[in-house]
Amino acid sequence: MVTDSAPAAPGRPMIQIIDLHKTFGEHKVLTGINLTIPEGSTCVILGGSGSGKTVLMKHMIGLLKPDHGQVIVDGEDIVPLGDAALEKMRRKFGMVFQAAALFDSMTVFENVAFPLREHRKEMSEEQVRQLVRAKLDLMGLPASVEGRYPADLSGGMRKRVGLARAVVLEPKIVLYDEPTTGLDPITTAYVDEMILAAQAKLKVTSVVISHDISSAFNVADYIAFLSKGVIVEFGPPEQLRESQHPVVRNFLETWFGKN
Amino acid sequence: MATENADKAPKEPHYLLQSIENFGKGAMRVISDIGGVTWLGFQVARWSARRPYRLHNLFAQLDFVGVGSVFIVALTGVFTGMVFAHQSSRAFELFDAESMVGPTVALTLTRELAPVFSALMVTMRAGSAMCTELGTMRVTEQVDALETMAVNPIQYLLVPRVLSGLIMVPVLTMLFNTTGMAGSYFVSVIAKGISAGTFLSRTQQWVDPIDLYEGLIKGAIFGLSVTLVCCYKGYNASGGAKGVGQATTQAMVASALSIFILDFFVGVMLH
Ligand SMILES: Nc1ncnc2c1ncn2[C@@H]1O[C@H](COP(=O)(O)OP(=O)(O)OP(=O)(O)O)[C@@H](O)[C@H]1O
Numbered sequence: 222m223v224t225d226s227a228p229a230a231p232g233r234p235m236i237q238i239i240d241l242h243k244t245f246g247e248h249k250v251l252t253g254i255n256l257t258i259p260e261g262s263t264c265v266i267l268g269g270s271g272s273g274k275t276v277l278m279k280h281m282i283g284l285l286k287p288d289h290g291q292v293i294v295d296g297e298d299i300v301p302l303g304d305a306a307l308e309k310m311r312r313k314f315g316m317v318f319q320a321a322a323l324f325d326s327m328t329v330f331e332n333v334a335f336p337l338r339e340h341r342k343e344m345s346e347e348q349v350r351q352l353v354r355a356k357l358d359l360m361g362l363p364a365s366v367e368g369r370y371p372a373d374l375s376g377g378m379r380k381r382v383g384l385a386r387a388v389v390l391e392p393k394i395v396l397y398d399e400p401t402t403g404l405d406p407i408t409t410a411y412v413d414e415m416i417l418a419a420q421a422k423l424k425v426t427s428v429v430i431s432h433d434i435s436s437a438f439n440v441a442d443y444i445a446f447l448s449k450g451v452i453v454e455f456g457p458p459e460q461l462r463e464s465q466h467p468v469v470r471n472f473l474e475t476w477f478g479k480n
Numbered sequence: 481m482a483t484e485n486a487d488k489a490p491k492e493p494h495y496l497l498q499s500i501e502n503f504g505k506g507a508m509r510v511i512s513d514i515g516g517v518t519w520l521g522f523q524v525a526r527w528s529a530r531r532p533y534r535l536h537n538l539f540a541q542l543d544f545v546g547v548g549s550v551f552i553v554a555l556t557g558v559f560t561g562m563v564f565a566h567q568s569s570r571a572f573e574l575f576d577a578e579s580m581v582g583p584t585v586a587l588t589l590t591r592e593l594a595p596v597f598s599a600l601m602v603t604m605r606a607g608s609a610m611c612t613e614l615g616t617m618r619v620t621e622q623v624d625a626l627e628t629m630a631v632n633p634i635q636y637l638l639v640p641r642v643l644s645g646l647i648m649v650p651v652l653t654m655l656f657n658t659t660g661m662a663g664s665y666f667v668s669v670i671a672k673g674i675s676a677g678t679f680l681s682r683t684q685q686w687v688d689p690i691d692l693y694e695g696l697i698k699g700a701i702f703g704l705s706v707t708l709v710c711c712y713k714g715y716n717a718s719g720g721a722k723g724v725g726q727a728t729t730q731a732m733v734a735s736a737l738s739i740f741i742l743d744f745f746v747g748v749m750l751h
């Protein structure tokens with residue numbers, strides 16, 4: 222019931238997805254997604270492995286084109302956009318990939334500096350250096366890793382470099398695909414804090430895919446539950462806890478049962 | 481009729497039908513690949529005209545494709561020139577026409593062998609690396625990451641690679657001509673005892689600048705086609721490490737074929 226009124230309350234929608242369908246060959250992955258994420262809010266997407274969370278997120282930034290449906294970002298439908306217009310729209314975004322997707326021909330420093338060198342040409346080399354250092358510091362990565370290549374890092378370190386790279390331009394919208402999977406509890410808490418701080422200080426809209434339910438309940442203003450190609454539940458965390466949907470109940474009971 | 485056949489068709493189709501089907505599939509793939517490569521060529525042209533011009537990336541590729549290939553192209557050139565001079569002098573000896581060795585080698589080198597062999601060496605050395613690198617970037621989502629950072633991957637990754645092929649294969653063709661002639665001079669004059677004056681004056685008499693231009697035009701066309709094919713295969717790779725391996729194999733075969741096929745048509749068109 223809150224599903225319809227929730228988006229209106231805090232602000233205008235930043236990302237709005239209307240009746241989105243996506244099929245890979247014979248495999249129907251998304252079958253009619255409707256989702257509205259208000260500006261300045263944090264929305265966590267939950268769902269089983271292989272339910273299509275990553276596919277949904279890639280539609281939000283135009284990496285995948287839907288077979289049918291609209292993706293409205295900041296008031297503009299991005300589905301029909303050509304590559305030049307899409308590129309402009311993407312300057313509003315930062316994205317953390319599930320497998321980090323660092324450029325393996327570049328060092329850690331160059332990876333994080335890359336968006337700055339591309340889009341902040343006015344910054345001096347010294348300013349770039351300081352900003353990169355600050356972001357890596359935030360992720361608990363010491364100066365000694367700056368010169369190393371992604372192949373020489375642990376999975377968790379790579380993830381943190383990916384996080385630093387995604388937020389270095391301080392974008393309006395950040396998409397996190399499992400930002401804390403594979404991180405230790407302390408770093409996980411850091412990342413949660415970072416998401417909350419970005420929202421509080423810079424009014425960043427965040428979309429977070431997560432398997433970590435306690436962290437999801439920590440950061441979320443809204444939780445969307447994806448199952449069988451549709452959003453079966455959407456609302457504030459308290460509402461999700463009360464959900465009667467069998468798949469959601471099962472998901473939460475398994476989690477809270479073991480914790 | 482099609483449905484009737486399908487109903488009666490045995491579980492395992494006849495080997496003849498199967499080979500026809502395979503041939504058909506192969507032909508379809510060739511056609512779709514040609515379409516894809518052509519489309520990519522237009523994209524590359526469009527994005528190469530747009531700012532920002534990434535000179536740093538371009539110079540890195542020029543260095544890799546051009547400077548990096550100098551040694552193997554020079555070496556291939558020397559040996560091609562020597563072998564060719566050796567074989568043709570054996571043939572011309574029969575007619576007492578050894579003086580024609582120089583021009584024969586020179587014309588074949590400049591018009592055909594230099595651009596074809598240079599492009600083949602660039603395909604093997606640089607094209608394979610381009611294909612695997614782009615393929616790996618594609619399957620590990622680095623290409624997607626570039627896109628999310630509002631950087632066009634065609635402009636950032638493909639434009640410098642294709643331009644470097646276009647620029648460097650003609651340069652390497654000239655190098656091949658030079659070392660090839662040096663090799664044939666060595667065999668003809670020093671080993672076979674043809675007089676240096678005859679060798680040089682006959683070569684000068686028969687070879688026009690136009691023959692060099694033909695080789696250069698071919699070199700540019702081959703450079704464009706092999707880098708485009710390798711980039712296309714890598715850029716569209718899918719299916720993990722295995723997929724990248726398959727893409728590279730296909731890229732090598734398709735690039736080599738494109739050289740020989742284009743060589744024929746360009747040769748016909750230029751005359
Ligand atoms: N490019 C693609 N081509 C074909 N199928 C795809 C492609 N991308 C995703 N899929 C399929 O879509 C389904 C959803 O994938 P997706 O990566 O979105 O899952 P997910 O919800 O993110 O899972 P996880 O939690 O394990 O990351 C999977 O069955 C996958 O096989």
Ligand SMILES: [Mg+2]
Pocket residue numbers: 274275276319398
């Ligand atoms: Mg995923």
